[in-house]
Amino acid sequence: xxxxxxxxxxxxxxxxxxxxxxxxxxxxxxxxDLSAEFRMDRKQYCVKLSVQPSRGLVDExxxxxxxxxxxxxxxxxxALHKCExxxxxxxxxxxxxxxxxxxxxxxxxxxxxxxxxxxxxxxxWSLRPVPGTKPGLRxxxxxxxxxxxxxxxxxxxxxxEGFMDQVPLVGVLVERWYMAPRVRRIPITENGxxxxxxxxxxLGPFPGLLDLWGGxxxxxxxxxxxxxxxxxxxxxxxxxTPEITMETGKMVDSQYIETAYRVLEQHPQVLGSRIAMLGxxxxxxxxxxxxxxxxxxxxxxxVCISGCHVQPIDGFLEELLNFCRINSETKTRIxxxxxxxxxxxxxxxxxxxxxxxxxxxxxxxxxxxVGEDDQNWPAYESAIDMKEMMEKAGNSHLLTVLSxxxxxxxxxxxxxxxxxxxxxxxxxxxxxxxALWGGETVAHSRAQEDAWRKTxxxxxxxxxxxxxxxx
Amino acid sequence: xxxxxxSVTTLRKLIEMKMIPCISVHRNLTCLHHALGGxxxxxxxxxxxxLTAAPARGLIDEPISVKGRFLPPHCPVTVCxxxxxxxxxxxxAFGHYNTTSDGTVSLTRDHSVGGSYLGCEPMGLFWGLxxAPGARKGLRxxxxxxxxxFVVHVSLLDGHVSPSERQSTELAAVTTERWYMAPGVRRIExRQNGVVGTLFLPPxxxxxxxxxxxWGMxxxxxxxxxxxxxxxxxxxxxxxxLGHKDLPAPRNRINVGDSYFKTAFHLLQDHPQVCAxxxxxxxxxxxVYLTLRLATQPDISPSCLICINGPVGSTVTLSDADxxxxxxxxxxxxxxxxxxxxxxxxxxxxxxxxxxxTIVKIEKLTCPLLCIVGEDDLSSSSIECxxxxxxxxxxxxxxxxxxCLSxxxxxxxxxxxxxxxxxxxxxxxxxxxxxxxxxxxLASHAAAQEDAWKKTxxxLxxxxxx
Numbered sequence: 034x035x036x037x038x039x040x041x042x043x044x045x046x047x048x049x050x051x052x053x054x055x056x057x058x059x060x061x062x063x064x065x066d067l068s069a070e071f072r073m074d075r076k077q078y079c080v081k082l083s084v085q086p087s088r089g090l091v092d093e094x095x096x097x098x099x100x101x102x103x104x105x106x107x108x109x110x111x112a113l114h115k116c117e118x119x120x121x122x123x124x125x126x127x128x129x130x131x132x133x134x135x136x137x138x139x140x141x142x143x144x145x146x147x148x149x150x151x152x153x154x155x156x157x158w159s160l161r162p163v164p165g166t167k168p169g170l171r172x173x174x175x176x177x178x179x180x181x182x183x184x185x186x187x188x189x190x191x192x193x194e195g196f197m198d199q200v201p202l203v204g205v206l207v208e209r210w211y212m213a214p215r216v217r218r219i220p221i222t223e224n225g226x227x228x229x230x231x232x233x234x235x236l237g238p239f240p241g242l243l244d245l246w247g248g249x250x251x252x253x254x255x256x257x258x259x260x261x262x263x264x265x266x267x268x269x270x271x272x273x274t275p276e277i278t279m280e281t282g283k284m285v286d287s288q289y290i291e292t293a294y295r296v297l298e299q300h301p302q303v304l305g306s307r308i309a310m311l312g313x314x315x316x317x318x319x320x321x322x323x324x325x326x327x328x329x330x331x332x333x334x335x336v337c338i339s340g341c342h343v344q345p346i347d348g349f350l351e352e353l354l355n356f357c358r359i360n361s362e363t364k365t366r367i368x369x370x371x372x373x374x375x376x377x378x379x380x381x382x383x384x385x386x387x388x389x390x391x392x393x394x395x396x397x398x399x400x401x402x403v404g405e406d407d408q409n410w411p412a413y414e415s416a417i418d419m420k421e422m423m424e425k426a427g428n429s430h431l432l433t434v435l436s437x438x439x440x441x442x443x444x445x446x447x448x449x450x451x452x453x454x455x456x457x458x459x460x461x462x463x464x465x466x467x468a469l470w471g472g473e474t475v476a477h478s479r480a481q482e483d484a485w486r487k488t489x490x491x492x493x494x495x496x497x498x499x500x501x502x503x504x
Numbered sequence: 505x506x507x508x509x510x511s512v513t514t515l516r517k518l519i520e521m522k523m524i525p526c527i528s529v530h531r532n533l534t535c536l537h538h539a540l541g542g543x544x545x546x547x548x549x550x551x552x553x554x555l556t557a558a559p560a561r562g563l564i565d566e567p568i569s570v571k572g573r574f575l576p577p578h579c580p581v582t583v584c585x586x587x588x589x590x591x592x593x594x595x596x597a598f599g600h601y602n603t604t605s606d607g608t609v610s611l612t613r614d615h616s617v618g619g620s621y622l623g624c625e626p627m628g629l630f631w632g633l634x635x636a637p638g639a640r641k642g643l644r645x646x647x648x649x650x651x652x653x654f655v656v657h658v659s660l661l662d663g664h665v666s667p668s669e670r671q672s673t674e675l676a677a678v679t680t681e682r683w684y685m686a687p688g689v690r691r692i693e694x695r696q697n698g699v700v701g702t703l704f705l706p707p708x709x710x711x712x713x714x715x716x717x718x719w720g721m722x723x724x725x726x727x728x729x730x731x732x733x734x735x736x737x738x739x740x741x742x743x744x745x746l747g748h749k750d751l752p753a754p755r756n757r758i759n760v761g762d763s764y765f766k767t768a769f770h771l772l773q774d775h776p777q778v779c780a781x782x783x784x785x786x787x788x789x790x791x792v793y794l795t796l797r798l799a800t801q802p803d804i805s806p807s808c809l810i811c812i813n814g815p816v817g818s819t820v821t822l823s824d825a826d827x828x829x830x831x832x833x834x835x836x837x838x839x840x841x842x843x844x845x846x847x848x849x850x851x852x853x854x855x856x857x858x859x860x861x862t863i864v865k866i867e868k869l870t871c872p873l874l875c876i877v878g879e880d881d882l883s884s885s886s887i888e889c890x891x892x893x894x895x896x897x898x899x900x901x902x903x904x905x906x907x908c909l910s911x912x913x914x915x916x917x918x919x920x921x922x923x924x925x926x927x928x929x930x931x932x933x934x935x936x937x938x939x940x941x942x943x944x945x946l947a948s949h950a951a952a953q954e955d956a957w958k959k960t961x962x963x964l965x966x967x968x969x970x
Contacts, residue, residue, distance in 0.1 A: 078711060078712055078713060078779055078969065079969050081737065082708075085559075087563070087687050088687060093559075200709045201709055202709075203709070204708040204709060205708065208561075234657075235677035264554070493554075
């Protein structure tokens with residue numbers, strides 16, 4: 034493997050009054066020390082780099098354009114992101130300028146790097162921890178009120194490493210926002226809830242959505258913030274590790290979820306008759322339970338991502354988690370890389386109706402999003418069984434399944450970097466394990482993009498369209 | 505519970521058919537909104553009307569694409585923009601449109617048939633912003649704090665209405681932000697060697713070309729154009745020279761001279777992030793005189809100059825040593841008042857009225873000069889001065905350095921695009937409230953700003969980059 038180590042040296046012409054040892058505090062400047070000698074490439078200041086939009090939503094595409102280089106000029110376009118926990122992520126790709134001295138990432142192929150081919154958003158979805166970072170990290174935004182900042186730079190030549198030791202030709206800063214302008218974030222603590230409500234900007238009122246995440250617990254806000262940026266009032270709910278559970282040690286019951294639903298339903302800026310529910314992983318299990326069995330919740334539609342309908346019908350969280358815990362003792366697999374595969378915990382799909390949600394009783398449209406390489410949850414097998422159940426019951430017209438070959442468990446908003454395995458502490462375990470999620474990066478990234486677009490269309494159609502539910 | 509099947513439009517039709525008493529319509533509407541959750545679209549809609557604006561967070565000179573979707577076909581709608589200035593005044597603009605057969609309205613494609621602007625004007629909602637009815641007189645929309653954006657609320661209203669009816673007719677809305685500073689641009693206050701200014705640096709390792717930014721007799725420190733240049737990749741220093749607390753007193757006089765401007769130019773040129781041989785100067789109004797005067801100083805070699813609507817000389821002498829100037833009051837003999845009592849300063853810069861010893865020796869210029877003129881400029885004799893500049897350069901055999909852009913219907917304040925022109929605005933409050941005339945007709949001025957900015961960036965690209 035060739036190592037491209039072209040260390041660029043730039044020397045400034047003699048200028049008496051210049052203070053070259055000044056350091057500048059900026060996302061780019063901290064990466065290099067101007068007191069070193071530099072030789073100025075006289076064409077360097079000609080290179081133009083633009084990323085449009087420079088401030089976009091996280092699910093918006095951008096156009097990366099490099100201009101004013103010589104035809105055939107070889108360059109590496111590099112993306113750098115320092116996340117809130119201090120770890121750095123990078124992506125890079127090799128390009129060769131065309132006859133007009135231009136590279137357009139949305140039209141021209143990458144010849145190598147962390148992605149190849151024509152990939153307009155490759156610089157984001159192929160982000161990975163920089164060399165030397167400990168394994169098992171997952172890139173997630175905690176504070177959704179500030180943007181994710183990505184520095185996009187152009188380096189001379191086709192390089193694969195040592196970016197931090199060099200000065201790029203040019204660089205720009207790009208902001209990626211989870212919250213559109215004037216989306217409002219409202220912490221919800223009433224009635225013992227641990228939740229956050231995101232309201233779209235505008236007069237409203239708006240359709241609503243209850244958003245649930247998975248087995249790690251905590252209050253995860255970014256998907257709800259993004260959905261609010263698309264016009265849906267979204268309440269994200271911590272149901273595994275809320276204040277009340279942390280204080281009492283007791284898991285919440287289904288009334289806790291119904292309370293959250295009521296908060297949404299009665300909010301003056303929410304259309305009470307147009308509320309959806311969305312869950313990922315364990316959250317999808319809870320979502321299916323509530324959608325079918327709750328007397329209080331009248332949902333317009335339901336979205337389950339990487340979910341499974343297998344769970345004890347009686348009881349709620351305690352019973353579900355116990356069920357998983359018992360099965361984990363015999364059905365957990367560990368692969369050669371010491372990564373833990375929970376995929377078999379809920380397999381085989383039981384025939385006993387007491388062990389799976391009776392989706393044949395569902396009265397509203399259901400969208401299932403499934404990664405066929407999911408190593409954590411048997412989402413694919415579960416989807417097949419749910420389809421059968423609904424066909425038998427005669428309500429399969431309500432079902433839409435989006436099934437993605439080579440996509441894994443963590444199907445997130447588009448351009449979120451794919452992680453194969455990460456350090457995972459579920460509420461049922463005492464120690465962190467390296468959980469295998471599955472998925473091949475390119476296919477998983479395509480799946481995220483496609484699933485998000487279709488999820489938004491599904492929500493929009495069902496939350497705004499005329500009622501076709503049985504109530 | 506009544507199903508939500510009545511839209512405002514249907515209600516209006518019912519009123520016309522006298523099926524609902526007119527008096528209680530308003531109350532019924534409110535009840536409808538409460539009982540049905542304020543649904544403002546027909547049940548026959550598959551989806552609610554959707555309004556999008558891209559980019560939602562853009563730079564001030566970036567066009568926005570505003571689109572409405574999921575509307576009934578061939579229906580009247582109003583697209584309306586509202587924003588509060590930093591002083592709290594409400595500004596608004598609106599256009600009346602008819603949706604096409606596919607139920608959409610697109611401001612980049614469709615024609616406004618009424619409102620603040622007519623015809624196909626993708627950015628009309630922004631350059632057409634005007635103070636809302638009942639606002640104070642003499643307002644001008646300017647951003648003081650460039651680190652935050654202008655927040656413009658864009659809404660889609662049912663029917664051909666005015667923005668005051670937004671509460672009852674809004675179908676969809678989106679909030680946009682308009683920024684002067686791109687991400688990563690750094691704002692640095694400069695109080696060094698007597699120089700009072702603000703430096704804006706683009707992100708990136710540099711070095712970059714630079715622009716010295718000069719404004720007019722309004723004084724103070726106007727940062728937004730320099731911030732925008734930095735967002736476009738140029739280091740830019742906006743320089744104060746009059747009416748700033750950190751400058752030598754008194755505030756109503758120019759107390760700095762040639763050495764001040766030279767120091768500022770060198771400060772910018774010598775900055776480690778700046779390509780020393782690629783520094784330009786831009787001036788508006790009195791800033792034009794300062795630009796030309798600085799450019800002809802020994803030891804000052806800018807790469808290019810941009811002069812917008814300004815004089816080639818001054819009615820007051822700008823001294824060198826201590827910087828004191830004569831009183832501005834001697835100017836008042838040139839003030840012309842119209843029937844409303846608004847003052848025009850235009851005669852002040854008529855070449856015949858300029859102090860001859862102040863007229864800049866333009867024949868000494870050695871770099872390209874872009875001259876921008878608003879033909880309806882009521883504040884400065886821009887055309888006459890531009891002609892004088894051209895003649896002087898031609899006589900010196902340097903005509904190839906000169907380019908002039910002349911815009912019919914444009915006024916004095918040719919600023920970055922998509923910001924509204926003020927034909928007149930408050931100039932001073934002491935000893936009396938005085939409004940001054942700038943000139944410019946809204947639509948033609950907007951077109952001029954858009955074209956002038958584009959040509960300005962191209963001119964800078966050619967002369968400061970490669």
